[in-house]
Amino acid sequence: MTKNRPVPLKILMKAFGAEIVVDRDRWNEFESGWRCKPGNAFCVVAPRNVEELRSVVRKCVADRLPLVPQGALTGLVGASVPDDTGTMVVVSTQRLKSVRHFSACDGIIVAESGLRLSDVNALGLPHGLMLGIDLGADPSIGGMVSTNTGGSRLLRYGGMRQHLLGAEIILADADATLITHLPLVRKDNSHIGWSNLVAGAGGSFGFVSAASIALDPVPAQQATALIALETLDVLPLLVGRLRMTYGELLSACEGMSSGAIEAVLRHRADIRQPFAFGVPNYTVLVELSTSVEPDMLDLDALLLSKLASMFDDAALAISDIVVAPPEKAWGLRHAISAALALDGDVIGLDVSLPLEQLPAFRERWKARLAAEVPWARLCDFGHCGDGGLHFNLVRPHATAMSDQSDSIQYIREAICREVNALEGSFSAEHGLxxxxxxxxxxxxxxxxxxxxxxxxxxxxxxxxxxxxxxx
Ligand SMILES: Cc1cc2nc3c(=O)[nH]c(=O)nc-3n(C[C@H](O)[C@H](O)[C@H](O)COP(=O)(O)OP(=O)(O)OC[C@H]3O[C@@H](n4cnc5c(N)ncnc54)[C@H](O)[C@@H]3O)c2cc1C
Incomplete structure (x- = not known):
C-alpha cells in the first residue's frame, strides 16, 4: 500500500505541539499491530503528561479527527492501530508512565496509563506484591484496563476489572473533560462505580489516563505439572476435580492441543516434548501457587500425590503426568503464539464456552474444518480452566491465497454464531x-x-x- 501523507510535519507540529508529534520516520511502528493490516495515520502523537494529552484530545475534537488510543500495541483485534484512510490520530501513551502513588501496606498502585505490566511488577516485587495477571505479552495499564485483560491466572486472581479500584478518564468533548476517581483505598462506594464501564470498553467510554489498581501477594512457591489427555471429553470432569482438590491453591489450568505443541517443537529447538510417548491429543498445564513457605508446605509433593490418585481414576483417561519446573511448563505454553505466527497466517478466535460444551464444540469444528477448509491447521490452546479457548487456525505460508478471505470470514462467523448459541463468548478476553x-x-x-x-x-x-x- 502506498502511504498517503498529505499534511506537512511542520503544520502537524504547530497544531499538536512540536514536542508531542512523533518523528515521521517512526510512524510505521505505531501503525502496525498483531494480526491486522498495517494502517495509515494522519498523525502520531505521544503526549508527556495528562495536560498535553487533553490538549491533543481538544484539538482532535475541534477538527473532528478520529483518535486511536494506543498503549503497548499488543492488542489482538486490530483496534490499536489506525485504519488505512490516513484520517486518524494515533495517541500513544508510551510517555505517560508516572507512578502517582504506591502503598505496600495497602497493596495499591496509582499509575499513569503508559506504565507497563512489567514495570508494575518490578516496583511491587521487593514488597512482595504483583499484579496477578499473567500473559505472554507486556501490555500497558491503559490497554489492560481498556481490554479487561484476562490471562493465565484469571482462575485465581481474576481479570483487570477485578483489580481496578478506579480510573481517570478524558472525555472526547470540546473541553476534553477530565474525570478522576483514583482511590487510595480498596473499599469506596461513594462513587457509582463508573470505572467498571471503562474496563473492557476498548477506549470507547473515555481515554484512560491513569488507574488505581489493587495488587496481589507474590507467591512464595509454585508447582506445575503437565497432564496428557487421550481425549478432551474428560476436561470438564478434570477441571472440576482440580478445583475441588486444590481449592484456592489452583492458580492456572491451561490447555494445549497437539497442533499447538507441534508448532512449538518445529520452531524451538530448545524446547523438548514433555512426554516420552510423543505429543498427546491434549495437554493440560496445572499450576498451584501459595504464599506459604516451602518449609511449612511442600507444594510439589501435594501436587504430585493428588495427581497420582487422579491418574488412577479411569474416568479421567489420563495417559501420563509429568511434574515440570514452572519455567519449563510455562516456556512451552508461552512459546505457542510466536510459533504459530512462524508457521503461517494465524486466524485467531478468542472464545469461551461453558466447560461442559467445550469438548463437543471442538470435536464438531475439528471435523467440519477438515471437510470444509482443508488448508486450515487447528492449533487451539488457551485458559481451559475458565472455559477459554484460543481457537486458532493457521494457514501455512505455502498455501495458495486464492478465494480464502471469503471462506475465512464465513468460518469465523459460523464459529462465533455457534459459540453464541451455546451461551459462550465470541470475544473472551481480547476485547472488541x-x-x-x-x-x-x-x-x-x-x-x-x-x-x-x-x-x-x-x-x-x-x-x-x-x-x-x-x-
Ligand atoms: C503474545 C500475546 C499474548 C497475549 N495473551 C493474552 C492473554 O492471555 N489474555 C489477554 O487478555 N490478552 C492477551 N493478549 C492481548 C493483549 O496483550 C491485551 O489485550 C492487552 O491488554 C492490550 O494492552 P496494550 O497496552 O498492548 O493495548 P493496545 O494494544 O495498545 O490497545 C488495545 C485496545 O485498548 C485501547 N487503549 C489502549 N490504551 C488505552 C488508553 N489509555 N485509554 C483508552 N483506550 C486505550 C486501544 O485503543 C485498543 O482498543 C496477548 C497478546 C499477545 C501479543
Whole structure:
C-alpha cells in the first residue's frame, strides 16, 4: 500500500505541539499491530503528561479527527492501530508512565496509563506484591484496563476489572473533560462505580489516563505439572476435580492441543516434548501457587500425590503426568503464539464456552474444518480452566491465497454464531475491534447496542474515540 501523507510535519507540529508529534520516520511502528493490516495515520502523537494529552484530545475534537488510543500495541483485534484512510490520530501513551502513588501496606498502585505490566511488577516485587495477571505479552495499564485483560491466572486472581479500584478518564468533548476517581483505598462506594464501564470498553467510554489498581501477594512457591489427555471429553470432569482438590491453591489450568505443541517443537529447538510417548491429543498445564513457605508446605509433593490418585481414576483417561519446573511448563505454553505466527497466517478466535460444551464444540469444528477448509491447521490452546479457548487456525505460508478471505470470514462467523448459541463468548478476553466488529453488530442484541451508543454519545458526542466499536 502506498502511504498517503498529505499534511506537512511542520503544520502537524504547530497544531499538536512540536514536542508531542512523533518523528515521521517512526510512524510505521505505531501503525502496525498483531494480526491486522498495517494502517495509515494522519498523525502520531505521544503526549508527556495528562495536560498535553487533553490538549491533543481538544484539538482532535475541534477538527473532528478520529483518535486511536494506543498503549503497548499488543492488542489482538486490530483496534490499536489506525485504519488505512490516513484520517486518524494515533495517541500513544508510551510517555505517560508516572507512578502517582504506591502503598505496600495497602497493596495499591496509582499509575499513569503508559506504565507497563512489567514495570508494575518490578516496583511491587521487593514488597512482595504483583499484579496477578499473567500473559505472554507486556501490555500497558491503559490497554489492560481498556481490554479487561484476562490471562493465565484469571482462575485465581481474576481479570483487570477485578483489580481496578478506579480510573481517570478524558472525555472526547470540546473541553476534553477530565474525570478522576483514583482511590487510595480498596473499599469506596461513594462513587457509582463508573470505572467498571471503562474496563473492557476498548477506549470507547473515555481515554484512560491513569488507574488505581489493587495488587496481589507474590507467591512464595509454585508447582506445575503437565497432564496428557487421550481425549478432551474428560476436561470438564478434570477441571472440576482440580478445583475441588486444590481449592484456592489452583492458580492456572491451561490447555494445549497437539497442533499447538507441534508448532512449538518445529520452531524451538530448545524446547523438548514433555512426554516420552510423543505429543498427546491434549495437554493440560496445572499450576498451584501459595504464599506459604516451602518449609511449612511442600507444594510439589501435594501436587504430585493428588495427581497420582487422579491418574488412577479411569474416568479421567489420563495417559501420563509429568511434574515440570514452572519455567519449563510455562516456556512451552508461552512459546505457542510466536510459533504459530512462524508457521503461517494465524486466524485467531478468542472464545469461551461453558466447560461442559467445550469438548463437543471442538470435536464438531475439528471435523467440519477438515471437510470444509482443508488448508486450515487447528492449533487451539488457551485458559481451559475458565472455559477459554484460543481457537486458532493457521494457514501455512505455502498455501495458495486464492478465494480464502471469503471462506475465512464465513468460518469465523459460523464459529462465533455457534459459540453464541451455546451461551459462550465470541470475544473472551481480547476485547472488541475491527476483527470482530461485524460479529458484534450481528450478535449483540439491538437494544444493547442502542444503550451503548446512547452512553457513548455522552462521553464522545462526535464518535471520534477508539476503534473498538463499529462506526
Ligand atoms: C503474545 C500475546 C499474548 C497475549 N495473551 C493474552 C492473554 O492471555 N489474555 C489477554 O487478555 N490478552 C492477551 N493478549 C492481548 C493483549 O496483550 C491485551 O489485550 C492487552 O491488554 C492490550 O494492552 P496494550 O497496552 O498492548 O493495548 P493496545 O494494544 O495498545 O490497545 C488495545 C485496545 O485498548 C485501547 N487503549 C489502549 N490504551 C488505552 C488508553 N489509555 N485509554 C483508552 N483506550 C486505550 C486501544 O485503543 C485498543 O482498543 C496477548 C497478546 C499477545 C501479543
Amino acid at each position: 475491534g475491527p476483527a470482530n466488529a461485524q460479529i458484534y453488530s450481528a450478535l449483540i442484541p439491538a437494544c444493547e447496542q442502542k444503550f451503548v451508543r446512547a452512553m457513548k454519545s455522552i462521553v464522545d458526542p462526535y464518535a471520534l474515540l477508539s476503534r473498538a466499536l463499529p462506526r
